[in-house]
Amino acid sequence: MKGVIAVLVVVALAVAGWFIYLSQNSSSEENTQVPVITVMEILHASDLQEGIKDAVSENDQQAINDWLDKARHVGEQAALSDSDTAYLASEQAREYVIFNAKRALFNEKFETRYLNLRGIDDLKQAYPEARDLFPRAETLLQKRDDIIERIAQTLAGTEAPDEEHIREAQTMWKARYLERQQEPPASDTDAG
Template sequence: MKKALVVLVFVVISVLSWLVYLSLDADKRDQQAAQVPLITVMEILHASDLQSGIKQAVMQNDQRAIDEWMTKALEVAQAANLSAQDINYLQSETAKDYVIFNANRQLYNEAFERRYYTLEETESLKARYPQAKDLFPRTDALIEKRDAIIQQIAVALSGSEPPNEDAIAAAKQQWMQQADAPDAKE
């Protein structure tokens, strides 16, 4: 009987100890969860309104507007209680360079798309937006595919290989109509 009582007391103490441990562990997890910010610095820098504003400022070469947008990003970070390291990063030239770099890449993509559909040259874009140089091979490949499609349309229209200039011009016109080419604005 004494052995059974000792075992029972040991089991009860073990269960109570386990419950206390779980309670303390849950408190610790709650404290850690409370410390996790609701938003990250990268989410702030990639917010659509910030990117749009920075892109507009870069397009207009408006340094003051870029600084204002970075100040707004900093205010969001402070309101979200981000770490001092994140706050310092948002105040740095590196963060500003990062958003300007991304804005230039977006501007390249938009300008390329317009020129792609309107059959305009794209080489001047490469000079204007060197930040997008890793995209150049892919955009060159798209141009080649587009030109091959236009060539195929011209062959179909003229019925001869190689197609004549009139067939190529008609194929280009058909391409722009089918693509519903946006106006070229830069």
């Protein structure tokens, strides 16, 4: 009988020890701060991206450093892990935000070129980071030019379009494009 009581006491102590361990482990997890933001959320914040884009456009290395310092400060304030904070200070993070800024600059400059009826060969040279966007951009330019050509053909009637028809078609296309850009987007509630 004493053996059974001794085994029960050992088991009770083991169970009590296990519960103490679990309660200490869970309370230490509660004391650990969980970051309220991630590294990618910091790097994709609109103000950071806009600031980096402006700095890249101006080739202002100090401004890029300043924006990355701000990102690192946000990471520290958000209680990111040491490895995440170190990443924000790394050359990889710098290259990442510059790469994304150059792609954004390509997109902006493409939109201007598209509207102003210009090509993008020099943009492709200036922003190789946007290489995967080139085919889609070229397709949009070709569609734009095809529409202008059809408008010019309509204006010319049965004749071949001349320079005047083409200029008029370009003006009409541009006016319609700008008009569409100013239209509010259709919402689901407009249907009925």
